[in-house]
Amino acid sequence: MRRPGALATAEQGVPVGRHRDWIPVTTLSVPTVWLATADGIVSLDLVAVELAINGRRQGWTLTSHEAAYAADLLFRRGVQYSVITRLVGVSGATLRKWFPTDDTPLHEAVARIRPRTPIEKVHAASMAAVEARAVPRCGTYPAAKRHQRRKEPLDAACLEARRLADRHYREHGTYVGTPDAPLDFAA
Numbered sequence: 001m002r003r004p005g006a007l008a009t010a011e012q013g014v015p016v017g018r019h020r021d022w023i024p025v026t027t028l029s030v031p032t033v034w035l036a037t038a039d040g041i042v043s044l045d046l047v048a049v050e051l052a053i054n055g056r057r058q059g060w061t062l063t064s065h066e067a068a069y070a071a072d073l074l075f076r077r078g079v080q081y082s083v084i085t086r087l088v089g090v091s092g093a094t095l096r097k098w099f100p101t102d103d104t105p106l107h108e109a110v111a112r113i114r115p116r117t118p119i120e121k122v123h124a125a126s127m128a129a130v131e132a133r134a135v136p137r138c139g140t141y142p143a144a145k146r147h148q149r150r151k152e153p154l155d156a157a158c159l160e161a162r163r164l165a166d167r168h169y170r171e172h173g174t175y176v177g178t179p180d181a182p183l184d185f186a187a
Contacts, residue, residue, distance in 0.1 A: 031046055031047045032044065032045055032046065032047075035065070037065075042063075044065060044066050044069055048062060049062065049066050049069055049070045049073070052066075052087055052088060052089070053070050053074055053087055053088070057087065057088075062088065062089060067088045067090050067094075068098055070087070070088045071088050071090070071095060071099070074087065075099065138155055138157045138158055139158065139160070139161050139181040139182075139183070140158075140161050140180045141161050141162060141164075141175060141178045141180075143157075143161065144158040144161050144162040157181050160181040160182070161180055164178065164179050164180075164181060165178040
């Protein structure tokens with residue numbers, strides 16, 4: 001028999017009724033987030049943000065950073081301005097200041113994801129970055145690793161650089177600061 005006031009669920013862990021549209025923000029393992037911004041370090045109470053965006057904010061207010069983060073989450077879900085102003089507790093003018101072009105995320109204070117760009121632009125930018133990357137010079141450990149990655153045979157300079165790098169690793173426990181092969185091998 002069910003207790004009075006207990007939530008009935010059709011599936012285990014899936015609330016029914018008015019809690020079905022609950023917007024989760026956090027878990028109890030991470031109730032507060034410290035965020036480094038241009039203004040300094042700010043604290044976001046994610047439990048308060050979750051309660052506010054689900055309409056449970058009564059008698060208390062969010063900080064400006066929490067309100068901006070909550071508005072950003074609601075904009076990503078496509079919620080209307082008037083609903084956001086009511087849930088978050090800020091004016092429409094403040095929202096317009098935070099989101100002048102209706103874009104999200106609003107500013108670097110709460111930007112957790114890079115701005116969205118078309119996939120073609122992202123792919124073109126990443127390919128340009130790969131092409132602009134300098135090819136390592138033969139006779140260095142990075143060049144030997146490149147040969148290995150491409151399944152190419154190692155030339156004499158890269159083989160010597162790899163030997164030096166392995167010796168350096170055995171002595172120091174790191175490949176950082178590995179010396180290059182002597183120039184007579186690189187010729």
